[in-house]
Amino acid sequence: MLLRSISRRLLIGLIQLLGLTIAVFFLIRLLPADPVSRLVGMNASEQAYAQAQAQLGLDKPVLEQLALYLGLMPGTQPGLLQGSLGISWVTNSPVTSEIAAYLPVTLELITLAFLLAFVVAVPVGMLSALNPGGRADKGVFVYSLFAGSQPEFWWGLLFVYVFFFQLGVAPAPLGRLSPMTSPPEWVTGFILIDTLIAGQPAKFVEALHHLMMPVFTLGFVLSGPIIKMVRQNMVRALQSDFVLYANCVGLPRKRVARYALRAAMAPSMTLIGILYGFMLSGAVLVESVFSLGGIGQYAIRSVLAFDYPAIQGVVLVITAISLLVYLALDLIHAAIDPRIAH
């Protein structure tokens, strides 16, 4: 039953991805932009222009371009069906391998940031709901006043100033490792995993040290909405009939709090999922502050250069990850709340 519903969701996800790919394919080409002249320059000869256009395949009819991209024309070049996202027009290297280089940076950063935010925000939100007007609740108010009203890059800069420049406990915001260290052999792209695979604990610690500030910054900003959501859902759960009844039968305070937390977590998971999908590209500001080349930066670069295959690749990958995250969260949601039928 569970497996069937998962595979059904995955199948629907694939169809969604295909639809999105085709939509994005046409939408990009509707942009009032000329990627060829962007590549060859404004002063290029007509001949050079035509040559570049032919090289990019832009001289062919649009439907043929789509078929090529999808990999429906065997014997020409590998397409989506063959697992290729095409060749970047700017760098001439496969989009797949470029995304494989950029994506893990972002995934690592935001996954850790979400873990941090989750671990901090859920108990804080819960405490502030259990004792409205109490110390935790007041703290939350002050925090959300500040954290919520300032952009994350500003917090990043502030933390760099305090922890690197003033206190010296954080490393310089210059990437995932210090510039003097050679990176470990590329296996997964996740530096924490790769250093462990390579058996270099010193580098693992160094990578962790470098991740500390960006993760903290992002976690700091992300905690705000999560705390609010948990608090609000928890307050609502505490007023529900079943919590009242749990008090009526004299369950211990702790058990009642657990009842309410579980009821509050189910809807909060939805917000966390949406935030995660959003942060895949939304973490770009924090990544820039700490010189981490993430998928967001790759996306911006591609858009500015009209690098069609790269844009398509980024959209596709981010969507695919978001869909997987939503699926995972729906499964968690169903595990928390049995009323959610598969």
Add this chain to the structure above:
Amino acid sequence: MNTPVNTPLSAPLIEVRDLQVTYRTDKVATRPVDGVSFAINPREVVGLIGDAGSGKSTTALALLGLARPPGRITGGQIRFDGRDLLTLPDTDLRDIRGRDIGIIVQNPRASLNPMLRVGRQIGFAYQAHNPATEAEARKQAVEMLRMVGINDPERRAEAFAHELSGGMAQRALIAMALSSRPKLLIADEPTSGLDVTIQAQFLDQMWQTVQETGSAILLITQELGVIANYCDRVLVLHDGRIVEDAPVRQFFDAPAHPYSQEVLGLRRSADAAAPVREGTAAPLVTLDALTKHFPLRGSDKVVQAVDKVTLTIGKGEAVGLVGESGSGKTTVGRCLLQLVPPTSGRIAFAGSDITALPPTEMRALREKMQIVFQDPFDSLNPRWTLAQILAEPLKIHAPASAAAHRTRAAEALRLVDLDPALLDRRPRGLGASTLQRVNIARALILNPEFVVLDEPTSVLAPRARTSLIGLLARLQAELGISFLFISHDLTTVRYLCQRVAVMYLGQIVEQGTVEQVFNNPRHPYSQALLSAHLFPDPTWRRVDHPVREALQGEIPSPIDVPKGCYLASRCPHAVDACRAVPQVLEPLADGRNLRCARVVKGEV
């Protein structure tokens, strides 16, 4: 078997003194419980009655030291076991809740944790007050579920709240409330929303359980029948105060407070002079083999909601249609007015067939036949003033100037005993009882000959119900309108109707005059329905004599109806022939119709 109706002379189990609960919202403070004082003795069943909003449920919660936020208990004492609950520390109070005082609340399904299996929840409640391992708690939970009469408790313990029916959830709640054998059980409208046969079973069981465990009950209800049949003493709560505290017989014989007198008014006038009139010979509405099937989505099966119902309503006659929920009563009413098209059968109004009428003619005919729905809130447009609401049918059927319509609307309000000054009010803020009168006024404004009343009193508090029934009786007598009165409330039907039809699973099983059916029901289902009904008569209490004619099991599904008699699976008199042969409605010598071959042949 007999419990002392008078209170025993011993120290009270719980004593409430000057209890106050205050709700404070934005500087406005209301006090739904304002100085309540009473006591309950051990082994006593005390009824608490009062209108909606009189503070009954708030009082119940306050007895546990709880108030729904933003309410607070702001004063008074609750002495229990020599201690004042309101000054106890939280942990001690939690020990008393559930262990010494159990509570069953309204809305049982919402009161169960939707995310935990029922058995586990009951186990938690048990573990909170008894040293028990997980396995012992589970065993106890299953045991409790069995005790409250749940079939297959092992399986039900694994269910989630949303998988249980309302009645089942109610039982699970009782199992939880009684798991630690409390000395006092507070039952807040424990049977609201249950069918009569189930309600009686259920109250019997609760009464039995409490007798066995030696507890006392505070039974909160709006049903006089429940009070009369199960309680030793009655408390009347009005405007946040106890206005009457009397033994049950004294309460029914000589109510002291004006509110109590009003609540009991119907019963007394019913005893004095029930409106007995002969149904005139001329039939106004005739149903001939009316059948309605609802197709099931994604299947070629159908829900058989109404099965060949044949019924006649004479001019000026009130016919009651009774039966449990799901028996098809409401569908009959709607088919009758062509609000849903019948699958087959014939409906005649004033002699002419209206089943095949073109839409325009049908619309013109609607002037003569109207309906009042169950929910007074949902059936009125909240954005319109009462004047607009009442004038709407006039605009369609009797065009005239706005001023003329307004005059008619004011008349209609006066007809239902409402102040015409309400014309410019909107439904918001007017009580259920007022709104239901507006619904009736709207139905009557076109001077119809026939009105379907679909459970018009079921959402009303006892006092409002009494006065609405009085109004309906008056209107019928004055205006000579024919009524089809659809209700599960047999007390009302008995008072208001001349003839009655009993429905079970889409079929009429018995039909006759009110006297025939109520005084001497012949069909086994009618017998069970009537014996389950709690008439407000404290001299013949259900708990004082053994009850016969109880039905076993549950109503069969209307999708796969039994081949033979629909009642056979639950009937105490069923023989093999009943299960094989479909029963037909046959006329008896005394004028009634009956769908039971064995009774007709005189075998039962």
